[in-house]
Amino acid sequence: MSYVDEVIKQVIDQNPMEYEFHQAVKEVLESLRPVIEKNEEKYRREALLERLVNPERQIKFRVPWIDDNGQVHINTGYRVQFNSAIGPYKGGLRLHPSVNLGIIKFLGFEQIFKNSLTGLPIGGGKGGSDFNPKGKSDREIMSFCQSFMTELCKYIGADTDIPAGDIGTGSREIGFLFGQYKRIRSLFEGVLTGKGLSYGGSLARTEATGYGLLYITDEMLKCNGIDIAGKTVSVSGSGNVAIYAIEMAEKLGAKVITASDSTGWVYDPDGIDVAALKEIKEVNRARLTEYKKYRPNSEYHEGKGVWSKKTDIALPCATQNELDLEDARMLVDNGVIAVAEGANMPTTLDATEHLQKSGVLFLPGKAANAGGVATSALEMSQNSERYSWSFDKANSTLKNIMIDIFHNIDDAASRYGLEKDYVAGANIAGFEKVADAMMAQGIV
């Protein structure tokens, strides 16, 4: 059995039921095959892959909190500190009822390579809880966040592990978490990113993942002789990533026709009204059913179906495994040119394969959505210098990083004779730097 197959088998045997983690490991290791095979003996002797797929540390803790009626609830908190070979652990905190160890491990594993691709000195980590922020009052959110941080603060720090937002963790939650960290540790330091602008946040962080997704997609299209202006774009999700992806796609002259949330999706033949979307989701925290009130010409549909409309570019920006084989077939049949992942692992393995085999340009999340963590690292730099950059400086730095990521992954794919396979390119380019650092630091 090859070294890659051995390690995939070990991961499945040793981490039963962690399906998303198995999927992420398979996707990465399969595409690293040519790199591993070139150095198989050396990597095997140093157990490099085993060390890569085993987190350096995983923390699981109880989070008791009290609701507005005085009822006590218990949730589970997680922080997986996956790999610190190239810098302190960095990755978001997800608050969603679906959260379990396997999901946090898949996200933390992906984060290692994504962070490496940014070219910035940040290692991989991820955390979160099965707490559901939906329908909770601000006081309940604060009660949860304070309790969560009371335990988490023992393991993080500005030079150790710097969490950020993710699904369910926006600026409100980051504020409560930061306040509690500062109170317990008596330290005003850049321990979290995605902070408010009045206490150390970076301009352009809110927009970064969505804007970055469009900067890299635009670069990929340009390098393939395609102009994004005038193209039709389908987006899923209506959260932080989706909103700013839609905004930038429209700035670049494309027409975005869909958005979705966890209950349904909208189709707007005239182009999504991003101001309306921001009001519904960012201000009123309401459902997408509200969208029709702003745009009577639009349609609202319950459930799945966001990929059923004819489109040139698809940008899945909601959650993992939201674009499956059936969706991929529909997109291909409708002539899709490119798919770029705003969310983490939104495309199933068989759907990715179908898209790539059908000649669709496919950008994986670890490259396409790296703008968020890249700007988080820029926030860390600003916090260290006790200084704030202008929006233009942060945004232009982000744009350059995204363009560099594209060329980096394009080159890595070509070096192994895998032209235009950006999945392989991203995994190879991300892996090379981490592997080199791990080998240099000895068996740790």
Ligand code: NDP
């Ligand atoms: P938000 O919580 O702001 O938005 C998530 C969106 O996806 C919402 O519209 C939500 O619907 C929808 N959604 C969530 N879970 C499901 C589900 N199970 N089924 C269908 N729809 C769902 O999160 P973000 O925009 O921050 O994150 C979206 C994705 O991007 C995630 O995969 C995240 O890991 C990834 N990402 C985020 C980064 C960031 O900077 N924010 C950086 C890199 C990656 P509803 O409104 O109903 O909750």
